[in-house]
Amino acid sequence: MAQITGYLTPAQAAAFQNHAASGGLDASALANLLIVRELRTKRLTILKIDFDIDLPPGERMKITAHQRLDTTKEAFVAHAAATGLKPSPAAAILFRAELKERWLTFSLGVNQFDSV
Known part of the structure; x- marks a missing residue:
């Protein structure tokens, strides 16, 4: 099984895991989506x-x-290299950005409109 690992501070990692759980996901699933x-x-x-x-x-x-397939990892490794990064720091950048942007929350429609 292919893997891409990013490193966060302990506080960021806990926040990432909690954020994933708030959307019904585990950290690996959210990391894959990102x-x-x-x-x-x-x-x-x-x-x-x-x-x-x-x-x-x-x-x-x-x-x-x-990841189930190596193709996603291979594509990400190439993409990271094109930006001058190795895969691990590139993944960590995505994970940190998600902690600020909250794309998952927005995508799931969490906290959207109340019923009219």
């Missing part, structure tokens, strides 16, 4: 300006996207 979304939207170059940070090895936790 990776597939990135392959379609190609925003990584813009996102890395605000969300690319180095974490000391002792202060990071991993979030792993488990």
Whole structure:
């Protein structure tokens, strides 16, 4: 099984897991959605300006996207390389951006209109 792992601070990792759970997903499922979304939207170059940070090895936790097929991983590795990044930092950028943007919440229509 192919995997793409991104590293977040412990607080960010907990927030990411909670955010995923709020949409009925586990962290791996949300990570996969974000990776597939990135392959379609190609925003990584813009996102890395605000969300690319180095974490000391002792202060990071991993979030792993488990994929059934190698093709998604291969495409993401190539996409990350085209932006000058390795896959792990590229994934972490997407995960951090989601903590700010809350695309999942918006996509699921959570907290939308009350009944009229």
